[in-house]
Amino acid sequence: MRNLSPESLMMSYGFKPALSEGAIKPPIFQTSTFVFESAEEGKAFFENAYGLREKEENEELGLIYSRLNNPDLEILENRLTLWDQAEDAAVFESGMSAITTVLLHFLSPGDLLLHSNPIYGGTDHFVKHVLPKFGINVLGFDPDQSQTEIEKMIIESGCADKLKMVYVETPANPTNHLIDLEMCRSIADKFSSKEKALVAVDNTYMGPLWQHPLKHGADLVLYSATKYIGGHSDVIAGACLGSKDLITEVKGMRTFLGNMAGPWTGWLLLRSLETLKVRMEKQAENAAKVHEAINNHSKVKTIHYLGALKPGTSQYKIYEKQYTSAGAMLSIILEGGEKEAFQFLNNLKLIKLAVSLGSTESLAQHPASMTHAGVDIEEKAKYGISNNLVRLSVGVENAKDLVWDIEQALDSIKD
Numbered sequence: 001m002r003n004l005s006p007e008s009l010m011m012s013y014g015f016k017p018a019l020s021e022g023a024i025k026p027p028i029f030q031t032s033t034f035v036f037e038s039a040e041e042g043k044a045f046f047e048n049a050y051g052l053r054e055k056e057e058n059e060e061l062g063l064i065y066s067r068l069n070n071p072d073l074e075i076l077e078n079r080l081t082l083w084d085q086a087e088d089a090a091v092f093e094s095g096m097s098a099i100t101t102v103l104l105h106f107l108s109p110g111d112l113l114l115h116s117n118p119i120y121g122g123t124d125h126f127v128k129h130v131l132p133k134f135g136i137n138v139l140g141f142d143p144d145q146s147q148t149e150i151e152k153m154i155i156e157s158g159c160a161d162k163l164k165m166v167y168v169e170t171p172a173n174p175t176n177h178l179i180d181l182e183m184c185r186s187i188a189d190k191f192s193s194k195e196k197a198l199v200a201v202d203n204t205y206m207g208p209l210w211q212h213p214l215k216h217g218a219d220l221v222l223y224s225a226t227k228y229i230g231g232h233s234d235v236i237a238g239a240c241l242g243s244k245d246l247i248t249e250v251k252g253m254r255t256f257l258g259n260m261a262g263p264w265t266g267w268l269l270l271r272s273l274e275t276l277k278v279r280m281e282k283q284a285e286n287a288a289k290v291h292e293a294i295n296n297h298s299k300v301k302t303i304h305y306l307g308a309l310k311p312g313t314s315q316y317k318i319y320e321k322q323y324t325s326a327g328a329m330l331s332i333i334l335e336g337g338e339k340e341a342f343q344f345l346n347n348l349k350l351i352k353l354a355v356s357l358g359s360t361e362s363l364a365q366h367p368a369s370m371t372h373a374g375v376d377i378e379e380k381a382k383y384g385i386s387n388n389l390v391r392l393s394v395g396v397e398n399a400k401d402l403v404w405d406i407e408q409a410l411d412s413i414k415d
Helices: 039-049 071-084 095-106 121-134 147-156 181-190 226-230 244-257 263-273 276-294 314-322 338-346 377-382 399-411
Strands: 088-092 112-116 137-141 163-169 198-202 220-224 238-242 300-304 329-334 363-365 389-393
Touching: 071 088, 071 238, 071 263, 088 095, 088 244, 088 263, 095 121, 095 163, 095 198, 095 220, 095 238, 095 244, 112 121, 112 147, 121 137, 137 147, 147 181, 163 181, 181 198, 220 226, 226 263, 226 276, 238 244, 276 300, 276 329, 276 399, 329 338, 338 389, 338 399
Parallel strands: 112 137, 112 163, 163 198, 198 220
Antiparallel strands: 088 238, 220 238, 300 329, 329 389, 363 389
């Protein structure tokens, strides 16, 4: 049998039509609980679910209750593993659910979390303002810092023997700065003590297609599945992928936090996975055309876009090593300030003024006052989240129409 590509397997992997009246697509299993054939079967299912005994050969985890498992989510989790070549996946009701569950499970009071900067506003708040309330130490590093400089920071923090996780967002939201994942793996290994320090990567900006962190030393990959995986602005979800052992732990924490996704969410994401590759490839193609068209516009100061990285630079070297595409996210630095940025956003005709990214429609927003509004003012200034930065998520529309819309909005900016 031929080893089929993920985009081919997305149509049927993990689903047996014979178990669902021959339906070619998985039905929505809109049920809270599942009937056991016998009391003995129910006991066996719970023993497996709670790890009270080892599963017997060829024994499957039985359906119990939709907080624990549901066919739509199980099929979805099986298919999600294909792109990243992960052993297992866990789906959540939002990207922040996935992120916070992972951080709360693997970090304990006294531990050190090393994280990249900048990171998504919601994550930034949780890491810097919530985790310290639980006695967890947090230490951030900048994209341009060397491994030696980061290691010196860890030692000087006094928590070198307590490093438990390196959390990375690459490309960074919204600046597109890149972080070397192999460097992060090396740092985590160097400071691992009794337990291995984990490397967790928020891969939302690249989706499952354009970067595969597990291949570069990461232990866990996180997604806001709302974005490219969902891709239609009609579902909120998150996902975490990794080894079977780690995801089993994550699913255990998910069970008790109760933040797993529901069957409708699972069904919608299964639909979306079938077109993920063609959508993302079109979005990347459009983004390249948009960049080429507006890069030299008089109202554009610069554009943070992976396709514009200069060969020979440290950022380009990371790009060559870790990425298969420049993606579809552009951060446009306009001449002027907030007034000019708002003029641009308010004059868009086709592109929608809304937060989020990775959807079929193109979206534009102002990170400094919107998605990253809660980030400390000093940090926004330090990491380039300026008042004249607008973030653009390129969709699947006609590229000429997108270029027209952006150009007319740029031309509308008054000096």
